[in-house]
Structure formats: C-alpha cells, structure tokens
Amino acid sequence: xxxxxxxMGWNSWNTFAENIDEKLIRDTADVIVxxxxxxxxxxxxxxxxxxxxxxxDKNGRLVADAKKFPSGIKALSDYIHSKGLKFGMYSxxxxxxxxxxxxxxxxxxxxxxxxxxWGVDYLKYDFCFKPEFVQGKTLYRRMGTALANCGRDILxxxxxxxxxxTHEWIRSTGAGTWRSTGDIFDNWExxxxxxxxxxxxxxxxxxxxAMPFGGLGCFNDMDMxxxxxxxxxxxxxxxxxxxxxxxxxxxxxxFASPLIIGCDVRNLDPEAEKILTNKEVIAVNQDVRGAQPYxxxxxxxxxxxxxxxxxxxxxxxxxxxxxLFNLKDEGxxxxxxxxxxxxxxxxxxxxFARDLWSGEEFEIHNYTYFTHIDAHACKLLRVRVVPQL
Ligand code: GLA
Numbered sequence: 535x536x537x538x539x540x541x542m543g544w545n546s547w548n549t550f551a552e553n554i555d556e557k558l559i560r561d562t563a564d565v566i567v568x569x570x571x572x573x574x575x576x577x578x579x580x581x582x583x584x585x586x587x588x589x590x591d592k593n594g595r596l597v598a599d600a601k602k603f604p605s606g607i608k609a610l611s612d613y614i615h616s617k618g619l620k621f622g623m624y625s626x627x628x629x630x631x632x633x634x635x636x637x638x639x640x641x642x643x644x645x646x647x648x649x650x651x652w653g654v655d656y657l658k659y660d661f662c663f664k665p666e667f668v669q670g671k672t673l674y675r676r677m678g679t680a681l682a683n684c685g686r687d688i689l690x691x692x693x694x695x696x697x698x699x700t701h702e703w704i705r706s707t708g709a710g711t712w713r714s715t716g717d718i719f720d721n722w723e724x725x726x727x728x729x730x731x732x733x734x735x736x737x738x739x740x741x742x743x744a745m746p747f748g749g750l751g752c753f754n755d756m757d758m759x760x761x762x763x764x765x766x767x768x769x770x771x772x773x774x775x776x777x778x779x780x781x782x783x784x785x786x787x788x789f790a791s792p793l794i795i796g797c798d799v800r801n802l803d804p805e806a807e808k809i810l811t812n813k814e815v816i817a818v819n820q821d822v823r824g825a826q827p828y829x830x831x832x833x834x835x836x837x838x839x840x841x842x843x844x845x846x847x848x849x850x851x852x853x854x855x856x857x858l859f860n861l862k863d864e865g866x867x868x869x870x871x872x873x874x875x876x877x878x879x880x881x882x883x884x885x886f887a888r889d890l891w892s893g894e895e896f897e898i899h900n901y902t903y904f905t906h907i908d909a910h911a912c913k914l915l916r917v918r919v920v921p922q923l
Pocket of ligand 1: 582631633
C-alpha cells in the first residue's frame, strides 16, 4: 500500500545477513519497545534475505527455515504485532534471492498470498537473478498487482537499486518506497557516494538523479541506516565516526528516505542512540507536506565542482529545513542565500533558524547564512519564515 511518510523500523541485513533466527527477531522487537524507539516511529521489524528453506514445498509455497524459525513465521508475526509493531519480510523479483534462496519470479501471486496469511505488513522486493528477457518494470508491476489483490495491506518496498531508470516507472507499480542506489556499507565513502548519487550533478557517481523523484506516496529509499554499526556485522566495513553517522542520518532525513535501522539495537551505543532518537531531525524526515527536496546551491556546485551540497525542503508548517553538507576531506565554508530558497529582500521576511543538532537559535540577517563545517560534517537547520507585513 502507499504510505504518507517514509517508513521507519529495523532490518536484519546490515548486521546479521544469514545469521538470523526467531530469538534475534523477538529480542530486537522487545528492545525496540523497551527503548521507546517505536514511539519515535521505528515500528517495522523486517526480516531480510536468508529466512527460508532452499526449496519450496510440494504446493509451491515458500517455507521458513525450520532451524532458524522453529515456531514458524505466523507465530513470529503474531508476537511482533502483540508488541504494537509491524512485520516486514523479503523476497526478490528474479529466480533466486540475492543470497541464493527461492525467489518470487513466476510465484508472485502465491507468495503474496503466503505473506498475507503470515500477517506481513511490508515486503522488500529485490532485483537479483532477474531473467534478461523480462523488464524490471514488468516484474514490479506484477508483484505490485499481486500485493494489491492479496487481501492484506502490505507496503511494497521496491529494491531495484535505481536500475533500468527505476524512477521513471516505479510509481506505476504501486510501490510505497523504492531503492535509488546500490547497497550501503558501513564507511564514509559509501555514505558520501549515496548522498552524491542523490545530488547527481556530475554523473561521476552514477546516480539516477533520484532525489527529485522521491516524495509523497513513493519515497526514495537510500538504503538502510548504518548508524551504530561501528564497523561490526555483515556490511560493517571500517565504520564511521559519530560525526559521519550524524551526517548520514541528516541526509536521510532531509531527503525523506525511509529510516530503517541496521545495527544491533540490543547493543546500541549511547552516541548512536542520541542520533537515532533526535526527535526534531526525525520530524524533518516525517514531515507530512511531502514536498520535494531540492539542491539550493546547485549552480555553485556545478561552477566550482565543489562537494558542499545544501539541500532544502519546505515543511508542513511553513518552515524550511536546510541541510548544509561538507563532503570534503578538509574543513570548508558552506553557505546559502535567501534567493536560493526562493526568498529575495523584496519579500521582507525575517528568518529565524534553529540548529537541530546543537539546539542553538539565531536570526539569519541579510538573507545570507555562512558557516564553517568540519570535514564530513553537516548542519541541519529548521528555518522559520516570519512575514513583515
Ligand atoms: C541486495 C539488497 C540488500 C539485501 C541483500 C540480501 O543486495 O540490495 O539490501 O537485501 O540483497 O541478499
């Protein structure tokens, strides 16, 4: 089904990959509730790849791995629902999942029925092993139609990595979110690459120019969060500093990407918890206006070949969220002017900013804001626009 705000939750892949079982998923659900993460919006608990047996049953149905999930998926789903959470699962549009398990190609309707019977609320749908002779859009439309007819409201989370110009056709499939990039890894290079794929001003990073296509009802998914992984787990390649995790989280917030935690929440470190639970940053991500984010300083970026994107988004109450990124390896001045947000001195508005990480409040004078930002860091401002009539 569609969703009016980017989904939030937790997914098993980044840390655990094939090392999943029902105890891990239950314990994770428990911790999400104990820590109050659900109250902040993190309410989907999602099992990624590697959950099934290697063969279907004699009726062609997917079967859960009996060792990993001895009580069965329905019991697990019931448990998750009993905690007030929602339950997500994973399949793939090709002949095998990315990790080589049975996949939904030519089993779309029977699998949608199985997921509905298990009480699934969210289906991540991957892109591996797609037969060459079928187009991606055909397979996503097929599964979208199967889910729309399965008798249960299941959020369709497409994961075709921006391939085959996903942004051009994804809204026709009924998907509520769509992956615009390849897989994230837990290091700064990966975060930087994904941010630049959204900005996509050079083509150097191979982005599909995905950012303008995100928004209400079909959100651009920049992949799961790595905050708190600290180099551990399946995609933990070196880890990031807290500053870099803050930059990562701010980018996902301003671009209205789903916020799906990928670390082991049972061992959440205090720094990561602070980042993931910043209510004002989450509010930017979840803003119900669903306005398209834009690159305020795109002319500057192009002319100077600079890596300091300023991303802005008009919010439901009339404020403007503005994120200033320094993706370079040395400190840099980063700035924006009112006209880059559509405001000239003739509008006579006053602008008051709140820094959503430091809590600092100040007025922006002369329609110009500039600041020094350390390497790999960012500032996320919420700018209040006060008309002077
Ligand atoms: C692909 C997806 C990942 C993850 C793995 C599982 O690489 O993009 O997010 O689901 O498959 O095998």
